[in-house]
Amino acid sequence: MTTHRFTATQWHNVLGTLPAALTIASGDTVITETLDAHGIDRDGEQRAAEPNPMNGPIFVTGAEPGDALRVEIVRMTPIRATGWTRASLAGNVVDPEFVRGLPPRDKVNWRVDRQGLTVTLDPPVPGLEHLTLPLEPMIGCFGVAPELGQAFSTATSAENGGNMDYRGFGPGATVWFPVAVPGALFFLGDCHATQGDGEIVGTGIETCFEVELRLTVEKRRALVWPRGENATDIFSVGNARPLDQALQHATTDMFNWLTSEHGLSPAAASHLMGQVVRYDVGNVFDPAYTMVCRIEKKWLPKR
C-alpha cells in the first residue's frame, strides 16, 4: 500500500473519461490539496475556472465496469485561513414570489481558524457576533467517470457522484461509487469547512483542504448509486430533481442493498425501512438535488 502525494497541475470542470493525472494501485492512499469552488488556491491565487475544478482523474489499477470503488475519507486538513459563502438564500429554496425580496447574492468572507478548528464571519455580521461554528469538513464534489462516454459538469451530480454537497462526506466516512470505465477515474474538489443541510445559500464555507483518501477496488460489486458508511450508519445516495425523485432513487437503492446484500425479503426490508429509516438532504441548490437514505447499523440483520 503506497501513499501518493498528488499535486494537481490541471483541473477539470467535468467528471468524464479524461487522461489520468495519477495512476495508483487498489488500496493506495492519496494526499492532495484542493482548490475552492471558484478555482482559488491556498495562496489566494486563481488556478482554474469555476465551477468546482477537480483534481484528477486518478486511475485505480484493476477497476473495471461492474466493480465498486471504495473511497475512505481519512483526513481533511484546512490549508487556508479564509473561506467564502453567499449572502442570500438561493431563489429555488423559498416560495417563488418571496424571491423578489431576497438580499443580493454577494460573496462574503469567513475566517478559518486552523488551530481552533472553527469558522467565523469576517467581518462580523450584526446579530451573529456569537456565531463561531466548529469546522466540519466535507467534500462537496467527488466521484468517478460516468458510463457511455458521458461527461457531467461539476455543478451537478448523477449515478457517478459529482456535486452532491452532502454534509456526511467528511473524515470517517467511506463512500462507494459504481465503476463505469477502466480505472474508475476518480475526481475530487470543492471542499467545505462546514455546510448546513441543503446548501441553501448555494455554498458551504468554500475553502481549500489537504485531503487524504484511500481508494480500493471491490471487484464485481455492481452499484447503481453511490453508497456510504460511517461509524454508526449505512446510507444510499440519490441525485435528481425534484427532491422526490432523488428520494425515490435513494430509497430504491437502500431496498436493493438490504435485499441483495443483507438477506432481507422485500417485506422484511419494507418493515425495517418503514420504521427506522432516516433521510438527509444533501443539496437542494445544484441542477440535481441529493437525498440520502440512512439506516443505523445496529438495526441491520445479524450475520
Added chain:
Amino acid sequence: MTTHRFTATQWHNVLGTLPAALTIASGDTVITETLDAHGIDRDGEQRAAEPNPMNGPIFVTGAEPGDALRVEIVRMTPIRATGWTRASLAGNVVDPEFVRGLPPRDKVNWRVDRQGLTVTLDPPVPGLEHLTLPLEPMIGCFGVAPELGQAFSTATSAENGGNMDYRGFGPGATVWFPVAVPGALFFLGDCHATQGDGEIVGTGIETCFEVELRLTVEKRRALVWPRGENATDIFSVGNARPLDQALQHATTDMFNWLTSEHGLSPAAASHLMGQVVRYDVGNVFDPAYTMVCRIEKKWLPKR
C-alpha cells in the same frame, strides 16, 4: 389551569369548522385517548371510520384569527398491546418501474410492550428477529380548523397542520398552529408507537395512546405554517407536494421567523440558515408531503 379528561364520543375525518366537543380555557390541560388510524380503539373495537379519525374539536376560549395556538405535548402513554403497519414500501417512494415488483401491502401486527416501552413484529419476520424498537410516540395528525370555512381530510395536511406524520411531534415538543377561526378548534388522533422518516410504508406503528396536552393561546402572533420547538431546536413545518415545495414553505417560514422574531437581517438570516440548518422529512406518503426546517437554539441570536 384546569385539567380536562376528554372522552371522545364522535370522531371526525376532516379538520374544519365543526361544533366543539370540548371548550377549555387558554392554558388548560387535556387528557384524551385516541383511536388508531383505522378507527380501532384500545379494546380492538371499530369506533369510527378511516382515515385517521380525530378527537375534537376543542374550542380554546379567547383564540381568534391572527393568534397562535401553542400545543405542548406533555405525555403519550400507549394503551393497547398491539399496533399495525403495512408490509410494503409505498409505490410513490421508489422508482416507478420498481413498483411492479413490490410485495403486497398487507396489514402486519406489532406487539407493544407497555412496560418495556418497546415494539416488535408479532409474529416475528425472518431476518428481523433482533428488531426490538424503542417506543418513540408521536402524533401523526393534529391541527386546527383552516381559514375560509375550508375542511381538509385527515389524510392530508396544510397550513393548519393535519396529517404531517413527523417523528418530532412527540412528548417534550411544543407546536404552534395559526388560528384561523374563533376558538382555534383543535383536533388530534392517529398516534404512532414509532415511525421512520417519511412514513414510507404509509404507516407508523399505528396504535392507541392516552395523550396529555396543554393548549395555550398566544395573542396576536400571526403564523402561516406550523412551528415547533423541543429541548434543543426550533423548527418550521411546510406541507405540500412535491417535497421541494414543502421545503420552500418551511425554509421561507424559518427565514421569516428569524427576521421578524429573532431580529436578524435578511443577509444574517441567510448566513445562519445556510451553514446550520437541518431538514427533517415528515411524511412522503400523504397527498401533501411534510418537510421540517430546523435550527439548534444554541445558534440563535442572544437577546
Added chain:
Amino acid sequence: MTTHRFTATQWHNVLGTLPAALTIASGDTVITETLDAHGIDRDGEQRAAEPNPMNGPIFVTGAEPGDALRVEIVRMTPIRATGWTRASLAGNVVDPEFVRGLPPRDKVNWRVDRQGLTVTLDPPVPGLEHLTLPLEPMIGCFGVAPELGQAFSTATSAENGGNMDYRGFGPGATVWFPVAVPGALFFLGDCHATQGDGEIVGTGIETCFEVELRLTVEKRRALVWPRGENATDIFSVGNARPLDQALQHATTDMFNWLTSEHGLSPAAASHLMGQVVRYDVGNVFDPAYTMVCRIEKKWLPKR
C-alpha cells in the same frame, strides 16, 4: 325540463357541503350571472370577497354518491365592458432567480367588446397596439362538493373540480364531475373572457358572464376525476402539484376510461394513448395545477 334563472344573493369561497341556493331536476337548465374573481359584479360593485366567489350550490335532485353530474356549457355571454389581468408573469412559472427582475403584479384593465366579441388592453400597451384577441369564454372555477365533508378554497382544485382554469371549459364543452354528496351541490364562477394555457399571469381576463348550463345526473357512473368532451375530443382532468402528478392522475383516468367504458385491453389502451394522446396545461398558478389528457374521438374504438 325547466330553465331556471338563478340570481345569486350570496357567494361562497369554498366548494363544500353548504345549504342549497337552488334545487333543480336532473336535465334542467340554469341561467345565472357570475361575479369576477375579485367579487365585482357587472356594474363594478363589490358583492363578495375573493378568491373566486361562487354561485350556488345547486342541488340536483336524484344525484347520489357514485353518480356523475354532467354539465353542458350551453352559452357564456359577457355582461361587462371591462376585464382585468395582472401585469407580470407569476413567480412560479419562471426560473427562480429570474423572479428578482419581474415587473410588479399590477392590476391592468381590458376592454370587452360585447358586439365584436373581442378583448383589448385599455389603455393600450406599447408594442401590443395590434393585440385584439377574440373572446373565448371559459369557466375558471366550477365543480361539486367533495367527499368526507371536506370543503376546498376556490383558489384550488381537486377530484371534485374547482379552480382548474382550463381553456377547454367553454361553450360547447360537456364536463362530468364525480358526485360525492346527495344533490351533487354544484358551484360556478370566476369566468374569463380568454386565457392562455397555464394562466401564467395568475389570471385570465377576469370579467362577468351570463352562463347557461344544463345539469344532468348520470346514475351509477362512479368517477374519480373530472372528465370532459367537446365536438372532437374526450378528455380527463388531473389536479395536483407538481404538474407531473396532475399528468399522472389525468393519464391514469384516461386509461381507466378506455379500458372500462371503451372496451380496450390495457395493452390496447397503451397503444392508443401512446401514439395519439394530447396534453393540455390548464393552470400552473393555483395551489393545485391542472393537466388535461385528451384524445380525438375519431381514434376511439367503434361500437
Added chain:
Amino acid sequence: MTTHRFTATQWHNVLGTLPAALTIASGDTVITETLDAHGIDRDGEQRAAEPNPMNGPIFVTGAEPGDALRVEIVRMTPIRATGWTRASLAGNVVDPEFVRGLPPRDKVNWRVDRQGLTVTLDPPVPGLEHLTLPLEPMIGCFGVAPELGQAFSTATSAENGGNMDYRGFGPGATVWFPVAVPGALFFLGDCHATQGDGEIVGTGIETCFEVELRLTVEKRRALVWPRGENATDIFSVGNARPLDQALQHATTDMFNWLTSEHGLSPAAASHLMGQVVRYDVGNVFDPAYTMVCRIEKKWLPKR
C-alpha cells in the same frame, strides 16, 4: 450551398465533443439515413448500440460559442416498412400504486405504409382494428455538443437539445440550438413515424428515415435553450425534471425572446404570454422531460 449525402459508419450514444464525421459550410444541406432507437437499420440489421445512436457529429464551419445553429427540417422520408413501440404505459406517467397492474412492456410491431403514408399495428390488436394513423415524422433526438466538455447520453436532453421527443420537430420546422463549441457539432437520430404527446409508452413508432436538413450558423445569437418556428408559431423548449421546471425554463426563454428580440417590455411580454401562450408536452418519459412554450406569430409585435 452544397448538398451532402452523409452515410454514417459509426454512431454515438452521447452528444459531446467528438471528432467530426462530416464538415460542411453554413447553409449547406445534409441528407442522411438514421437508425432506429435500438440501432437497427433499414434492413433490420443491428448497426449500433442503444440508446438512440446518433449520426454525426457534423462540423459546421464558422460556428463559434455564442452563435446559434439553425436547423431546417426539410424532409423526412420513411425507409423501412416496420416500426416498433412498447405495449404499456411507462410507470412514471400513471399513479404510483397503479403501476402494479400495468401490462408488460413488450416490444410491438407496426407496419409503415410508405406509399399511403400511414402506420398500423401489425398484427392488429383487438379493439384497434380501425387504427390507421397518418405518418407524422419527427426527430426524437438531435442537438449539438454541450459546453464545458460535457457529454450527455442520448437518452436525455438539456440546453443543447438531445432526446426531446417533441412532435413538433418534423418537416417544416426550424430549430435553433445554442452553439457551445467550435463547429457546433450537430448530431441526429431516433426518428419516429408518429408519436403522441409525452411519449408515454416510452417510444414513438420507432423506425428509420432519410432526413434532409439545412444547417446555418447565425452569428452572435447567444441562446440558452433550443428554440423553434413553424409556419404559424414560434416556440421555446425547456428540458428538465419535474415538468414544472421544464415549463419554467421554456417560459423564461420565451419571455427573454419577446423582450430581447421582439422589443416588448417585461409587462407587455407578460400580457401577451398570459393570454395567448400554448404549452406542448414533448416527452415525460426520458430522464429530462420536455415542455414547449409556443406563441402564434400573428400575435407578435409588428415591425
